[in-house]
Structure formats: structure tokens, C-alpha cells
Amino acid sequence: MFRTAMRNVFAHKARLLMTVLAVMLGVAFVSGTLVFTNTISSALEKSSSKGYGHVDVAVTPGYIEGGDDKVGEEAKLTDSTLEKARSVPGAASAYGVLSGYAAVADQDGKLVGNGFSTKGGNYWGTEDSRYPLKDGSAPHGKNQVALDAETAKRAGYKVGDQVRMSIDGPVLTPTVTGIFTTDDGNVTAGGSLALFDTATAQQLFQKPGAYDEIDVRAAAGTSQDQLRAALDKALGKDAVDTETGRQLADGQAKMISESMSSMKQLLLGFAAVSLFVGIFIIANTFTMLVAQRTKELALMRAVGASRRQVTRSVLLEAFVVGAVAAVTGLAVGIGIGAGMRSLMNGTGAIIPDGPLVVSGGTVVSALVVGVLITMLAAWLPGRRAAKIPPVAAMNAVHAAPTAKSLILRNTLGSLVSGVGIAAVLAATTMKGDAGQAPMALGAALLVIGVFILTPLLSRPLIAAAAPLLRAFGISGKLARLNSVRNPRRTAATASALMIGLTLITGLTVIAGSVQSAINKMAADSIKADYVVSMANGNMLSPDVRETLDKTDGITAVSGMSNAASRIDGYGEDLTGVNGKTIGKLAELPLKDGTFTVGGTKVVVDDRTAKDHGWKAGSEFTVTYEDGKKQRLSVAGVYEANEMIRGIMVDSPTLDPHMTDAVSDMQVMLKTDGGTSDAAKDKLTKALGENPAIKIQDRQDISNEVAQMFTLMLNMLYGLLAMAVIVAVLGVINTLAMSVFERQQEIGMLRAIGIDRKGIKRMVRLESLVISLFGGVLGIGLGVFFGWAAGELIGKSMATYSLILPWGRMGVFLALAAVVGILAALWPARRAARLNMLAAIKAE
Structure with a gap:
């Protein structure tokens, strides 16, 4: 054997x-x-x-828990903490470390690095073994900076050049005094690192007299664990967190x-x-x-x-x-x-x-x-x-398969498909993440059930193509008959293509619908002409709002800042806005009361109001970051969306209670002439042509969302292309072996007068029919799964509605047809070249 x-x-x-x-x-x-x-x-x-x-023990700030009437806050690492760390027994040296966002522009004004990894920090001097100097000297003063070697190379900078950069808004133009090397993983992965002297870094990153981390080196004979224990004892476990380098x-x-x-x-x-x-x-x-x-x-x-x-x-x-x-x-x-x-x-x-x-x-x-x-x-x-x-x-x-086996297969397929549909439909009624697992299970069962039923489905669906195939004469008729001659084989071949197109169609439906929902959300909730924000999502400098307030041609400006607070014993984020202009810049449908923000009057989104049991006229006590309390009243309740939500407080009321400098997530504004290229250029110049700042109108926001979804879909299409290639191989394999199997039949057809072109046409049409059959099943299942997933998404996104991408689905069906035509080239040629006498004699 x-x-x-x-x-x-x-x-x-x-x-x-x-x-x-x-x-x-x-x-x-x-x-x-x-x-x-x-x-x-x-x-x-x-x-x-x-x-x-270079680190044996890293010291980071601890978190001081707040009570019912006090906001929790992060402890601070100061110069005093640094001196204590240096004097701990077993410590050889200690350095205070600062880090933050530092956008570096190249010679053309474009951002260097990968956004989130465009970092800045402090340089301790030539004794700083973390960043050995390759060229130049250490930076001193606010007009000097050191760059990592990779960034300097990519941006075209050398010692003595002026570099355009931004920390949180304003443009800086320091001189490059040094270029250093580093093993920092963010830098080696394509990011950038700019270092200032410690005093300048503390000022730029708005941490005067404080550090983000203190790195301590152990003296000879002291282990990392011993040094950590000594630091915990000296600095207090509640005030700091410590971790060894290991x-x-x-x-x-x-x-x-x-x-x-x-x-x-x-x-x-x-x-x-x-x-x-x-x-x-x-x-x-x-x-x-x-x-x-x-x-x-x-x-x-x-x-x-x-x-x-x-x-x-x-x-x-x-x-x-x-x-x-x-x-x-x-x-x-x-x-x-x-x-x-x-x-x-x-x-x-x-x-x-x-x-x-x-x-x-x-x-x-x-x-x-x-x-x-x-x-x-x-x-x-x-x-x-x-x-x-x-x-x-x-x-x-x-x-031939027996009637009993066919009945058993069709019964099993119907049961599995029914259970799959029931599970998917049940999942659409669930909330949050609870419906994801049942939907995934139901989708898998439905695909398996449809595969089992495909031989049964093949006859009526392929029969629907009969009128079109008649146009090709006897070749078309034979192609249709050959397609349904062996339903199991046709089913297995079509199912391979069906699975790929199911995933592609489903993902396209979901992505298109979500993109449309976000576009609608932006159009409905934002009345501002422009939204200004940082390219990496960080907070803007207060200077940005102040600059825009003073710029000619701007009729309304409102920043949106975040501040922590405690209400009824729970932590809540407050959003600071300009109460006089926010109504002109945002369109938020009211569910109760009036949209009035000013003094002690605030507006609250419907979800927060429901959590606290508030309505228009309700009053509550808020504890701000600085520990002070104030009684606020709810003027109105608005409908929340994914872009704007929370408790809106007038900035003059909120800003004095913020413990750090006031920073905006974004600034919304209106101009006297609306959106235009000239208006955008004016804003860009007013903000110093800063590479780290985005100035977007509603169309730009929509395009950014579209670009993100397009990139995601292109990646998924590329990955799913592997499944389609495998499906093409399946069609070729089936046709090639089918031609071998039907040698005698093809020889007889040639003998009674069908020419080689007719034989080629027959095989190509057979392949086309099978591929389109798989395509129709795949697109149909993809639309169903896209609708079902949308039902889950719609529960958390009010503007969501099903959008069917008819154009793309037409392209997918055409792709299935192209797959059928290309897959048939070699088998059709092989069939047409068979010697009719040898084929007739073949077993």
C-alpha cells in the first residue's frame, strides 16, 4: 500500500x-x-x-488618592527629591529626567518622526552616559538644543544650524549645539529626540522645578534590589513608585x-x-x-x-x-x-x-x-x-451520491445555517461587547451552513444565468450543464471564493457606514469654520488660544480644555469652553433646558445627566483640582456624540482652579469670510507655520477619517488577497481535473463538429458561472454580516446607518468574473488541444 x-x-x-x-x-x-x-x-x-x-532604579511620582471632597493628584518629584535620592546609601549617581512632545521640522518644514514618538527631554551634560555626544557640545539656555544622530541625518541638520520645532504650540528656532547617539527604542524605530538643558526643559514642558522620573545608578557592591529598598525607605513608598532597571x-x-x-x-x-x-x-x-x-x-x-x-x-x-x-x-x-x-x-x-x-x-x-x-x-x-x-x-x-446522503447533507446544512442566523440576530439585540462573541460564533456557523447547502443552492442560482448563456449557443448550454453536473465539486470550488468575498464585502460595508456616521457627526455637531489641534493629539499651549483671539478676521473662538474634578464622590472630567461663543461653534441638540454656559450655569451631556439623575435646574457641588468647592446648576442637557460630550463649564469659572497651566485639547473658531484657502493660510502664518499644529475645516476632518479607513481597508484587502489567490488556484485545479475527467466527452464533442474555439468558450463560461456563483453568495453574506455588525455599532453611535457601497460591490462581482476568466485560460487551452481520437479512446 x-x-x-x-x-x-x-x-x-x-x-x-x-x-x-x-x-x-x-x-x-x-x-x-x-x-x-x-x-x-x-x-x-x-x-x-x-x-x-544606565538605570539601576527608576523613581516615578506616586499617586495621592482623593477622598469624597478632594481630587486625587500625582505627587511631584522636585530638586529636593533628587538630592535625597543622590544621598541614599548605595547610590552612585542620580539624574532627574524630563520628557514630553517635541516636534522637529526638517529643512522643508515637514514633521520628522512618527508623531507620537517625536519626543523631547533634558540633557544633563557630558557626564550623561545615556546620550553620548557624537559631535558638538551640550545645550545651554533656551536657544540651544541637541538632536539625536538619526533625526539630524534625516532632517539634514548639523551643529550650528537653526532648527524649527514646537513643544505645544509656539514655534521655536534654537541652534543645534550637539548631536548625540542613543539606544532609545522610540528613536531607533523612526522617532526623533530633542534635548534641552534641564531648566529650559522644565519651562518648555510646564514642569517648573519638577521631574517626570529620577534615574539612580547603584554604587559598586550594591544590587538593584538593595538600592530600591533604600530609596523606598528614604523617599516614602506613598510619595514615589520605584522599579529596578531589570x-x-x-x-x-x-x-x-x-x-x-x-x-x-x-x-x-x-x-x-x-x-x-x-x-x-x-x-x-x-x-x-x-x-x-x-x-x-x-x-x-x-x-x-x-x-x-x-x-x-x-x-x-x-x-x-x-x-x-x-x-x-x-x-x-x-x-x-x-x-x-x-x-x-x-x-x-x-x-x-x-x-x-x-x-x-x-x-x-x-x-x-x-x-x-x-x-x-x-x-x-x-x-x-x-x-x-x-x-x-x-x-x-x-x-453518484445517494438520495439519503443528499437529504442528510441538506438537513444538516439547514440546521447549521438556522442556528447561525439565530445567533447573529440574537447578538444584534445585545449591548456593548456582549454581542461580539455570539455574533462571531453565529457568523462562523452560517458560513459553514451555507457551504454545506451550496450544492443545493447551485442549481437554482446557476439556472438563473441560463438566459445569458443561451447567447453563446451550444457552448453556453454545455457550460451550464457542466456547472451543475457535479454540485459538490461546484460547491467546493465556489465556496473558496465565497469566503474571501464575504470578508471583503462585510469589512467594506462596516467601514463605509462608520465613516459616513463620523462624517455626519462632524457635520452635525461642529459649526466652526476651523478646528485647531496638535498633530499628535497632545494638549495645545495657552498661547495658541491667545494668538487666535488677537488675530484679525476671527469672529468667534473657544478652546476646549480638560480638568479633573469630584462630584458626588466620583471623578468627573470638566470641559472648559468660552460660554459666549460655544453656541456659535458647536451644534448640540438639546434634550432639556437651554444651552447656557456662564458663571455657575453649565450644560451636561445626556449620558452624564442620566448617571447622576440630573435634569435642567438640578444643582450639584463640584470639587476642583485645587480642592476648592463650588455649587453649579444645570442649565441644559444636550445629546452626546463621539466628538463632543461631558460637563461644559465657562472657562473664566474653571481656569482659576486648574493646578497646571491651562491647555486646550482643541480650539474652534469662526472667520468673517468662512472657509477658504486664504483664511487657512492666514491662520497658518498667525501660528508661526508650525509643523506640529493641524488646522482643519469640516472637510479636512472628513478626509482624515476617510484616509484612515481607506488605509485600513487597503491593508485588509492586501491580506485577504492571499485567500483570493488560493481561491483562483482552486478554480484552476477543478477545471483542469474536470477537463482530464471529461476527455472522452470533449473528444466526442470535437468529433461531432464543435471547433476548438467552442471548446475553449465552454470551459471559460463554466469557470465564469462557478466564480460568479461564489461571488453572489459571498457578497450576499458580506452584506448580511455588515448589517448585523452595524446593529451593534449603532447602539453606541447615534449617527450610524447602513450604507451599501453599490459601486464597490459591483467591482467585487466583476473581480469574481475576472477570477473565473483568468482561472480558465490554461484548462480551456488544454481542453481545446486534446487529440479527438486519443480522447475518445481514453478511459
Whole structure:
């Protein structure tokens, strides 16, 4: 039986090639994902551990809990804390560390770095071993700065140049006095780092006399744990939090691992889709191979082979095919992993240097996945072949499925589909995250149920194409008949394409609907001509609001600042606004009372009002950040949305109680001439042509949202393209083996007068019909899942409504047609070139 199985593998090399390719692509995706994520994780972990090499213990501010009548606050690390840390027994040195946002512009005025990782900090001087100087000297005074070497290289700066930069709004133009090297993981990953002297950094980052962290080095003979214990005792556990350098490195490694885990799970999810699609191709291939060898297997049974031996021989073939595909896929996957790292480096997301990591787990996973998937898909055809009685098999090349088996399949498919639909519909009635798991389960069951029912669905749906196929004469009629001749084979082929298009359509429907909801939200809630904010989402400097207040041509300005408070014993964020102008800049539908903000009168969103049991006229006591209390009254209750919500307090009432400098999340404004290029240019110049500040009108906000969704969809389309490629291989495989199977029939058609063009047309139309059948099923399921997911999203987004992207769905259907046409090229050519006399004589 072993020799027979190996002979069959080598006898059907061409037919098994598509199966090998399908498995290989899936395995390559899995192994490439593991290699890529392991390589990046390893490089980042090593880089971060180097970054903590200068720290034995890090001291950070503790948090002082607030009571019912007091707002909690972060403790401060001052010069006094720094001196205490330096004098602790076992401490060799201590440095106060500051960090914040520092946007650096290149020579063309464009932002350098990746937004969130454009950082700034303080430089302690030449004894600062964290940032050894490569060129120049340490910065001194507010007009001097040091840049990391990578940023200086990318932006084209050298010692002595003036650099345009921003901390939180105003433009600075300090001189570059030094260029340093660093192992900081954010910098090596493509960010930027600008360092000032400590006094300047404290002023710029609005932390006068304070530090974000104190890094302490241990003296010789003192362990990190001993130093930490001494610091806890000297500084007080309640006032500070301490961590050893080893703990920091381990925590950073864990954080990197968790962040890479999300990416790994996403990529492996798409690999699983490709492998799932590949199962249909493998099962189809082995079903046809077994059908073509029915007489041979029957003869083996007649001469003494048992059912188990027949099944094992088929599984052995699958094992060989899977092993070859797995090894090849692993090699290709290693190349994909290396290519993905190079691609990320090419896009500016610089990855720290490090070796390509091919772990034992990656190798084992690739081999296990490739072999198991292939053998699993081949098991059912092998079992089915073993159950055919020898006498029946010798009398017929293909044993037609019995009525009982068809009834059983259709009943099972209906039950599974029904349960899936019920679970999805039940999930749409749930709130929050509770509906996600039932919906995912229901979606999986429905897809499986539809696959089981696909042979039943194929006849009526393909019959609907009959009027169109008649236009192609006898070729069209034969194509339709061939498409429904073997419903199981047609179903397996179409289902592979169906799964890919289901995911693509569903994601497109959801993304388009959410984007439309956000656009509507922006249009409905913002009446301002422009919204000014930081590019990285940080707080704006107070200077921005003051500058805009003084700019000619601006008729209304309101900042939006955040402040912590306590109300009824619970923490609540307050939003400071200009009570006189906010009504002109924001459109918030009132549910109760009037939109009046000023003095002690505030407006509250409906969700907060419901939580506290407030309505128009209600009064409450607020405890501000500085500990002072005030009685406020609710003038009105407005409808919250994802862009604007919270308790709005007049800025003159709130600002005096803020413990730090007043900073706005954004500033909204109206101009006397409305939106125009000239107005935007005027605002840009008024704010010093700052690379860190965004000035957006409603269309810009809409375009930013659209760009985000377009980028996300393009990434998902690229990942799902793997499943579509596997589906194409499935169509080619099915048609090629179908042509081989029907050699005699094709020879007879040629003999009675159908020319080669007619044969080609017949095979192409058959492929087109099968692909469109899969496309229609996939788009239909995708729309259903998109609607169901939208029902969950709509519960938390009032402006959400289902938007069907008819144009894109038409493109997806056309894509299915193109897949059918391209997949048929080789099988159609092969069918047309058959020698009619040899084909008629073929078994």
C-alpha cells in the first residue's frame, strides 16, 4: 500500500501541483508572520534593554488618592527629591529626567518622526552616559538644543544650524549645539529626540522645578534590589513608585510582546482564512483523484485490501503532499518575514538591527499546519472511497451520491445555517461587547451552513444565468450543464471564493457606514469654520488660544480644555469652553433646558445627566483640582456624540482652579469670510507655520477619517488577497481535473463538429458561472454580516446607518468574473488541444 501511494503521488504530479501551491501559500503566510513578529519583538526587546542599561532604579511620582471632597493628584518629584535620592546609601549617581512632545521640522518644514514618538527631554551634560555626544557640545539656555544622530541625518541638520520645532504650540528656532547617539527604542524605530538643558526643559514642558522620573545608578557592591529598598525607605513608598532597571526592561519586553501579539493574531487570522479556503481545494483534489481511481481501489479491495488500508493509502499521499508544501512554505515564509522587515524600513518605520529570528516553534508550526491541514482535508475523500463496495465500484467510474446522503447533507446544512442566523440576530439585540462573541460564533456557523447547502443552492442560482448563456449557443448550454453536473465539486470550488468575498464585502460595508456616521457627526455637531489641534493629539499651549483671539478676521473662538474634578464622590472630567461663543461653534441638540454656559450655569451631556439623575435646574457641588468647592446648576442637557460630550463649564469659572497651566485639547473658531484657502493660510502664518499644529475645516476632518479607513481597508484587502489567490488556484485545479475527467466527452464533442474555439468558450463560461456563483453568495453574506455588525455599532453611535457601497460591490462581482476568466485560460487551452481520437479512446 505504501508503494501504491507513492506511485500515485508521482503519477499525478501536475494535478497535485495546485494543491501544493494552495497549502504552501497558507503555510508561508503563517511562518512569515511568526518570523516577522519574532524578529521585530527580539530587536525591540534588545534595544529597550540597552536603553535601560544606565538605570539601576527608576523613581516615578506616586499617586495621592482623593477622598469624597478632594481630587486625587500625582505627587511631584522636585530638586529636593533628587538630592535625597543622590544621598541614599548605595547610590552612585542620580539624574532627574524630563520628557514630553517635541516636534522637529526638517529643512522643508515637514514633521520628522512618527508623531507620537517625536519626543523631547533634558540633557544633563557630558557626564550623561545615556546620550553620548557624537559631535558638538551640550545645550545651554533656551536657544540651544541637541538632536539625536538619526533625526539630524534625516532632517539634514548639523551643529550650528537653526532648527524649527514646537513643544505645544509656539514655534521655536534654537541652534543645534550637539548631536548625540542613543539606544532609545522610540528613536531607533523612526522617532526623533530633542534635548534641552534641564531648566529650559522644565519651562518648555510646564514642569517648573519638577521631574517626570529620577534615574539612580547603584554604587559598586550594591544590587538593584538593595538600592530600591533604600530609596523606598528614604523617599516614602506613598510619595514615589520605584522599579529596578531589570523590572523596567522586563516590563518593556512584555509590553512589546503584547503589542506584537495583536499584530500577530491579526496576520495569523488572515492566514487561517487562506488555509480554510485551501481545505476546499485539497478536499476537491483528492475527491477527484479518488473518483478517477475508483476501479483501481475497488480491485485492491477485491484482492484483499481492507477499508483502513485504502483510507491510509490516501492519507499517505496527503502526508507527502503536505510535507512538501510545508517545507516549501516555510522557506517562502522566511523570505516573506525578511521582506516585511525591509518593507517597514522602506516606509520610514525603522526597525532596530538584529538577526532574522526563525525559532523552533516557527518550524514546527509550519510543518504541523501544512501536514495536518492536508491530511484533514484528504481524510473524508479517503474514507468515502473505502466505503464503496468493490462490485459497485468496478461497474461505474463515478458513484453518484445517494438520495439519503443528499437529504442528510441538506438537513444538516439547514440546521447549521438556522442556528447561525439565530445567533447573529440574537447578538444584534445585545449591548456593548456582549454581542461580539455570539455574533462571531453565529457568523462562523452560517458560513459553514451555507457551504454545506451550496450544492443545493447551485442549481437554482446557476439556472438563473441560463438566459445569458443561451447567447453563446451550444457552448453556453454545455457550460451550464457542466456547472451543475457535479454540485459538490461546484460547491467546493465556489465556496473558496465565497469566503474571501464575504470578508471583503462585510469589512467594506462596516467601514463605509462608520465613516459616513463620523462624517455626519462632524457635520452635525461642529459649526466652526476651523478646528485647531496638535498633530499628535497632545494638549495645545495657552498661547495658541491667545494668538487666535488677537488675530484679525476671527469672529468667534473657544478652546476646549480638560480638568479633573469630584462630584458626588466620583471623578468627573470638566470641559472648559468660552460660554459666549460655544453656541456659535458647536451644534448640540438639546434634550432639556437651554444651552447656557456662564458663571455657575453649565450644560451636561445626556449620558452624564442620566448617571447622576440630573435634569435642567438640578444643582450639584463640584470639587476642583485645587480642592476648592463650588455649587453649579444645570442649565441644559444636550445629546452626546463621539466628538463632543461631558460637563461644559465657562472657562473664566474653571481656569482659576486648574493646578497646571491651562491647555486646550482643541480650539474652534469662526472667520468673517468662512472657509477658504486664504483664511487657512492666514491662520497658518498667525501660528508661526508650525509643523506640529493641524488646522482643519469640516472637510479636512472628513478626509482624515476617510484616509484612515481607506488605509485600513487597503491593508485588509492586501491580506485577504492571499485567500483570493488560493481561491483562483482552486478554480484552476477543478477545471483542469474536470477537463482530464471529461476527455472522452470533449473528444466526442470535437468529433461531432464543435471547433476548438467552442471548446475553449465552454470551459471559460463554466469557470465564469462557478466564480460568479461564489461571488453572489459571498457578497450576499458580506452584506448580511455588515448589517448585523452595524446593529451593534449603532447602539453606541447615534449617527450610524447602513450604507451599501453599490459601486464597490459591483467591482467585487466583476473581480469574481475576472477570477473565473483568468482561472480558465490554461484548462480551456488544454481542453481545446486534446487529440479527438486519443480522447475518445481514453478511459
